[in-house]
Structures are given as C-alpha cells and as structure tokens.
Amino acid sequence: MTGAHSGLRLLAEPDGRESRDRLEILTALINGPGFDPLLRADVIKVPTEHPVFGWGCRVSRCQRSAHGTSDLCDTHRQQRVSRGGDEAERAEFLRTAEPLPLTTAAFTGPCRVSGCERLALGHRYRLCARHDNRWRKASAREHDTELDLDEWLATEVPYPSFGVCSAASCRDGAGSPLGLCPNHDQRYERAGRPGGAELPGGWFHSHERDPSSIAVRYRDEKVFRQWCREADPLLRIGEINLLGLHPLLRAEIKWGLFAHQRQNPRTRWLPVDVQNLVNNCRAMDSLTGFDLDNCSRRARGLTKEMLQSLRVVYVTPSQTREAGYLEFGSLRGRIPRFQQPL
Known part of the structure; x- marks a missing residue:
C-alpha cells in the first residue's frame, strides 16, 4: 500500500472517544497565539483583498x-x-x-418603525409585513391627500421579533412564527415542506400581533427539525459560514484553512468554493468521511489538502511507521512537506 493511501486509512472516521480527542487538540491549536484570528469565527468574513482568500474582482x-x-x-x-x-x-x-x-441584495435589514424587531420587506418603504399592511391601509384611507410617511412612522408602535431563523446555518431573523427567515421559508417551500410545518389559517390577521399565541402545526416535527439542521446558508459574497456544523468538522475546516494559508499562500481559495465544500459535508461529523470519488474537482482538491494538514495533527510518528511512511511536517518541524514515503 502506498504512503498516500495509508495516510487516508489512518484518517478514517473517528469513534466517539477519538472524536473528542481530536476536537480537543484542534481547539487548543485554534485558540493558540499563532492562529489567524480571522479564521476563528464561525462566520468568517473575508476582506476583499485578502492575500489567500480574497474574493474581489x-x-x-x-x-x-x-x-x-x-x-x-x-x-x-x-x-x-x-x-x-x-x-x-x-x-x-x-x-x-x-x-x-x-x-x-443579501438582506434588507430591520423595519423602519422605531424599535420594531421584525425584518423589512424588500421594497422601497423598508417596512415589516405588518407595518407594510398598516401603511397601505392608512394610505388608501387618504383619498384626496397624500399621507406623510415620516409622520405616520412616528405614530406606529413596534412589534416583537419572531426570533432567529430555525435553520442551524442561519443567523437572520425569522419572518413569521413558523421560525424561518424569508430566504429559508422560500427554500422550505421549494423542498416540498418536509415534515409539513404550517401556521393556522388566518394567523396574520387574528394572532400576528402576539406571536407567542400561535401554535405551529406539524405532520412530523422531527423531519422538519432535520431539514432545519441540514439546510444550507444563504450564499453571501465574501463569507464562509460554518454555523450548524458538527464541532469537530467545524474545527477541521478552520484548521485546514489556516494550514493552507501557511503552507500554500500563493494558491487562492475563493470563499464561494470553500462554502460549497462546507455545504456538501454539512451532515457529516468529520471531514474524514467526505466522499472524494463523488464530488467536484474543486471540492476534491480542497478536501485532499485539508486532510493532508489534519494528518500532521492526528497521526503519531509510530502510526505512520506502521503504515509504511514517515511524517516530517509536524507542528514543530521546519520541513514544509507533510509526508515523505519510505
């Protein structure tokens, strides 16, 4: 067996104890003084002109x-x-x-009514759905005169938030008591509404002022929650969103990004390519379970390099000798290559 194949075998998916050990090691490295602070975040916002992950035209x-x-x-x-x-x-x-x-535009921001915690709709008034409905009714009542928007805003009361989107990968505000932001609500509809989550008929007019009084109905709530766990984030330019990933997988990707920046800084990795890889392995516990035979060429290249960097962290010298190769690129070593065949 060749050294490369042996290395992949040594990086087989970990059991529970091994997973905890690996996460502990990576966490210590990520929190260490030599790690790039930019890459510690769960939502990495890459500067346009970053030398390795820069994304701007x-x-x-x-x-x-x-x-x-x-x-x-x-x-x-x-x-x-x-x-x-x-x-x-x-x-x-x-x-x-x-x-x-x-x-x-990736998002619209908050409602213009002072203190209102709900998301604005994507039009020129920048009002949430309830205030937009009230504005339209108020405008319709003024037959011969034009209602002043600023004066009307000053008379409106704010409404409480519907909370954060239930999709594990999302940090936007929910657009209704269903618990999904507008973007994930559209994706849920396109996916065929797994689990059959729905709101009571007429909820907007009868109970919308007090979201806590509305009970969501489910055909199968477990299926709905699983969809929320596995839903991809909204793709945002210059962002690498690691929210909702298994803690070990999230740490592995952060370490892989840092190792690439340190070992191969002349090869640019666009955030969109990294995000596509993240989305493809969202349901996994570890990058070691990624199917290299059934993915894009770009994802395969990124994953192989990340696994190579993880091998230096995970595999001991005694294990590499048993497998038929030596690891020279330890965390304290000076030799830049990670692996040399015997």
Whole structure:
C-alpha cells in the first residue's frame, strides 16, 4: 500500500472517544497565539483583498466576486477572453473596464418603525409585513391627500421579533412564527415542506400581533427539525459560514484553512468554493468521511489538502511507521512537506 493511501486509512472516521480527542487538540491549536484570528469565527468574513482568500474582482471598484481560478468576475473574465492580448493589454483592460454592481441584495435589514424587531420587506418603504399592511391601509384611507410617511412612522408602535431563523446555518431573523427567515421559508417551500410545518389559517390577521399565541402545526416535527439542521446558508459574497456544523468538522475546516494559508499562500481559495465544500459535508461529523470519488474537482482538491494538514495533527510518528511512511511536517518541524514515503 502506498504512503498516500495509508495516510487516508489512518484518517478514517473517528469513534466517539477519538472524536473528542481530536476536537480537543484542534481547539487548543485554534485558540493558540499563532492562529489567524480571522479564521476563528464561525462566520468568517473575508476582506476583499485578502492575500489567500480574497474574493474581489481585480477591476477597480467592481463589487462582484472573482470567478473560479480567475481574479476577475465572470462578466469581466468573458470580456477579457474576447479581447485576448498580452499582459500589456491586460493592464489596459483593468484600467478601462467599467466596474459592475452586485445584482442582488443579501438582506434588507430591520423595519423602519422605531424599535420594531421584525425584518423589512424588500421594497422601497423598508417596512415589516405588518407595518407594510398598516401603511397601505392608512394610505388608501387618504383619498384626496397624500399621507406623510415620516409622520405616520412616528405614530406606529413596534412589534416583537419572531426570533432567529430555525435553520442551524442561519443567523437572520425569522419572518413569521413558523421560525424561518424569508430566504429559508422560500427554500422550505421549494423542498416540498418536509415534515409539513404550517401556521393556522388566518394567523396574520387574528394572532400576528402576539406571536407567542400561535401554535405551529406539524405532520412530523422531527423531519422538519432535520431539514432545519441540514439546510444550507444563504450564499453571501465574501463569507464562509460554518454555523450548524458538527464541532469537530467545524474545527477541521478552520484548521485546514489556516494550514493552507501557511503552507500554500500563493494558491487562492475563493470563499464561494470553500462554502460549497462546507455545504456538501454539512451532515457529516468529520471531514474524514467526505466522499472524494463523488464530488467536484474543486471540492476534491480542497478536501485532499485539508486532510493532508489534519494528518500532521492526528497521526503519531509510530502510526505512520506502521503504515509504511514517515511524517516530517509536524507542528514543530521546519520541513514544509507533510509526508515523505519510505
């Protein structure tokens, strides 16, 4: 058996005790003084120009993310390809290309009514659903005069929040007593409403003012909760969202990102590629259980490098000798390569 295959065998999925030991080791390393503080967060917000995980298009003031292995967004990449040319032409393209805005907004923010804890709808008034309904009714009553929005806002009372979204990967506010933010509510609908969670008919008009009085009905609540645990987060530019992951898996990915930054800083990893990998292994307890044979080429490359970095942490020198290879890239070593065959 080759050294590489032996290393993968030594990184088989851990049992309960081994999982706890591995998490303890990684936690100590992540909390150590040499670890990059940026990568400790469960929602990593990567600066646009980060040297390893930077995601911004190279065209000045372009708000879109770079595409694939390019340092240009997809639109600017296609424009550049159509022109061809050498490095001098590329420099001219970067100087003259028009910057592009983001095409969608990730969230709308809070309701404009002072003190209201509910999310605003995605339109120009920036009101929550209840206040939007009240504003429309108030405006309709003013037949001949135009109601002043600012004056009306000053007379409105705030309403309590529906809480945080029940999707484990989400930190946005829920849009209704069902417990899902607007984005995950749409995804739940597209998924066929697993578990059959629903609100009582007419809840908005009869009980919406007091969310605690509304009882959600389920066909199978366990199925609904499982969907909430496994739902992917809303993709946000420049973010790596690790919320809802098993603690060991979350620590492994953080360590893998740090190891890549330290060992291979010239190869850029876009946050969107890392997020796609995270979403693909969301139901796992450890990265060691990832199916390398049934994933994209990009996910396979990221995972292999992460597993390589974990091997240095998890596997002892005696274990590598038994498997037929030596580990030189220990945490205290100076040799940059992780593994050398015997």
